[in-house]
Amino acid sequence: MILNRRGFLTFTAVAGGTLVVGCGAPAAQHTGTALGGDALAKVLPSYHPVDFAKPDLPGVNGSVPGYLKFPADLVDAVKDKVLDGGEVTAMTPAFWPLPPGLGENSYWDAVNQRIGGVVRFEQVQGADYQAKLGAMVAAKQVPEITVMPTFTIPPRFSEGVGQVFADLTDLLSGDNVKDYPLLANIPTESWHACVYGGRLYGVPFRGELFPETLFYRRDVIEPLGGTAPKTADEFFQLCKKINDPGANRWAVGDVFRSMIRTFGGQGDWSRDSSGKVVNQLETEAYREAVKFTRSLFEAGFVHPDVVAGNTTGLKELFAGGQMLIYQDGMGAWGEAMTQQRPINPKFGMEALPLFAHDGGKPGYPVSAPTAMVTLFRKDLSPDRIKELLRLTNFVAAPIGTTEHYLVNYGVEGKHSVRDAHGAPGLNDLGRKEVTLTYGFMSAPPDAITNAQYPDYVKAKHAWHAEAYRHQIRPVTFGMRIEEPAEFSKLPKRFEDQTNDILRGRTPLSGIDQLAEDWRKAGGDELREFYDKALSDAGR
Structure with missing residues (x-):
């Protein structure tokens, strides 16, 4: 963090x-x-x-309020x-x-x-x-x-x-x-x-509540003929339109977690249609997100630094126009505006509107x-x-x-x-x-x-108001859960294995083996812990 x-x-x-x-x-x-x-x-x-x-832009049904003018008289x-x-x-x-x-x-x-x-x-x-x-x-x-x-x-x-x-x-x-x-x-x-x-x-x-999202350089993308996508296919076509390695410009950086949401992810844990507690690794949303994100790598749309696993300079690449879409925390938006607008008054960073892979209703599993x-x-x-x-x-x-x-x-x-x-x-x-x-x-x-x-305040306020309508409260939301310590290394282990699949170091078929390996490495036992915790809470 x-x-x-x-x-x-x-x-x-x-x-x-x-x-x-x-x-x-x-x-x-x-x-x-x-x-x-x-x-x-x-x-x-x-x-x-x-x-x-009182804010100039009140929150909508609980979303974040905005101030177009800082209060003059303080108390x-x-x-x-x-x-x-x-x-x-x-x-x-x-x-x-x-x-x-x-x-x-x-x-x-x-x-x-x-x-x-x-x-x-x-x-x-x-x-x-x-x-x-x-x-x-x-x-x-x-x-x-x-x-x-x-x-x-x-x-x-x-x-x-x-x-x-x-x-x-x-x-x-x-x-x-x-x-x-x-x-x-x-x-x-x-x-x-x-x-x-x-x-x-x-x-x-x-x-x-919405810890991260996809940001895009609207000031660069719109002159190239690009518009905000409403489906996964439109996202791929947008990447194809704006990607130009010869001009030192790549379409995307790290976008995988956002793609899980795009393909219908419900959070780290959920219950399937039969009521079984399942981990995100086992879901169709995860598998489809892996396949789609891998296609972005295979098409050459991902910046070489991200391909190499180097994620330390993504903000600078985005600000310099060498990477036009990337995933970051919401706080990065205001920070970038403060840093870039004084030197580039046309700097146009915005958050992409949420979209679902098939054009249906999007969702965002929120965090505590x-x-x-x-x-x-x-x-x-x-x-x-x-x-x-x-x-x-x-x-x-x-x-x-x-x-x-x-x-x-x-x-x-x-x-x-x-x-x-x-x-x-x-x-x-x-x-x-x-x-x-x-x-x-x-x-x-x-x-x-x-x-x-003020354009940033309006844009961020509008994004939050819309995202608030599409929030998904995961099945564990509102609970205080501390996992057994012996499972603490599972997330990193399988994040690394997922990254190998995304970058082509492991065959795409490895995604099914990934879930099976997770179950054998302690995932089934961790599932039992969550099943009991959720059942005890009436969920």
């Missing part, structure tokens, strides 16, 4: 690792946990929305200091160069003055975060606040989480969360990932919208934990508040300036000092706030 400067997902990856928190005997074979229905509801905070600035959502003086220790990831430290960072000084204390951050580069976090948790040597990206949570974490981190259930479950009204503004679904072993241990930082979880050290006093919860409440302030502006843009006139649309942008000092440190501790519900690019 990589996050952009504002902290939103640009792509996700499956994490490995076998860390078990704490010491003691190993877990019994095939142990895992699943919580759903009433049992999960009992530990989750209730949802009490707040509104400080204080938190009236008092949230800390009682002194220092707070915290560890957060950094997906960018580290900013100046305490005493040399006027942004940190400004936020610390506003909250009434000093947060001393230990920032660790994203590539090193999982290893650092794992070692600290295993040794039970963690700061007061630990920000844990969901992709770094190790297998069997729930077995030892209570040895290291504080149980927040009694402070936040149900209407107890009203003591922290900005945390109560976080939708219930974002809290699911904070539950371990049937108890609530963390505060969420939002992720995306949580990217990170903030946890507090177990040995802290109840009063100290409440103080830290007030801090996470502060940073969860939404657009229209002084707190939101300060956390994200620093001090107006010092770290940021507003444009003609009222939209703030970081100046040179802001780009040097302002990063998501405080802001990683929590976050308000998502909103499209890049008002300096």
Whole structure:
């Protein structure tokens, strides 16, 4: 998983690792946990929305709202200091160069003055975060606040989480969360990932309900005679029309996961027509997506870097027009606009409308919208934990508040300036000092706030409104499921084997053997675990 400067997902990856928190005997074979229905509801905070600035483009039936103008008049959502003086220790990831430290960072000084204390951050580069976090948790040597990206949570974490981190259930479950009204503004679904072993241990930082999609360079494709496809065949013909290796231009990058959705994928797990629990690997949608995506490789439409398995520079290839369609996280859209529009005013990145392979109704199996979880050290006093919860409440302030502006843009006139649309942008000092440190501790519900690019706000708002109509809630959605640790390596193993088929290194007939190998490697046992979890939840 990589996050952009504002902290939103640009792509996700499956994490490995076998860390078990704490010491003691190993877990019994095939142990895992699943919580759903009433049992999960009992530990989750209730949802009490707040509104400080009405959007220009309201959400449609729950989709993301948009702001064509950034609110001019901001209000204080938190009236008092949230800390009682002194220092707070915290560890957060950094997906960018580290900013100046305490005493040399006027942004940190400004936020610390506003909250009434000093947060001393230990920032660790994203590539090193999982290893650092794992070692600290295993040794039970963690700061007061630990920000844990969901992709770094190790297998069997729930077995030892209570040895290291504080149980927040009694402070936040149900209407107890009203003591922290900005945390109560976080939708219930974002809290699911904070539950371990049937108890609530963390505060969420939002992720995306629709974590990724296909983006295309509309400004390049339309002059070439291309239009958005409505079927898989139209997608292939579009690739054929725009592909031109002689001009250093290829049609696509990595699009496989999106093709699974295009061919009717229902998520990682589903029930077939007979009621049997099946894994995505076993479905017709997966097989057809493999066949179709392989045809893109065979036709020479895929950029050579992707063919070679190198996916580190896809954003740059897309921005440079060397690859015209690719798959990325939703956050990449706004990030690219911010980076490219100042140097290329015609830069036209858009998300392809969802389509089904046969022209029928498309579908999108959505994900639990949580990217990170903030946890507090177990040995802290109840009063100290409440103080830290007030801090996470502060940073969860939404657009229209002084707190939101300060956390994200620093001090107006010092770290940021507003444009003609009222939209703030970081100046040179802001780009040097302002990063998501405080802001990683929590976050308000998502909103499209890049008002300096109204065409982008309108396009993204429209895409979300349409996609929301086509969302598919997988059979496991709304449950908190932790798979048995011994199956943690299955996804990566079969992802690698799928990639061999896509690139022609393995015959296409290998797709049927892939499913059979998965079943023999533990898939059937994992299916039994999911079948019981779903049956227990009445699904």
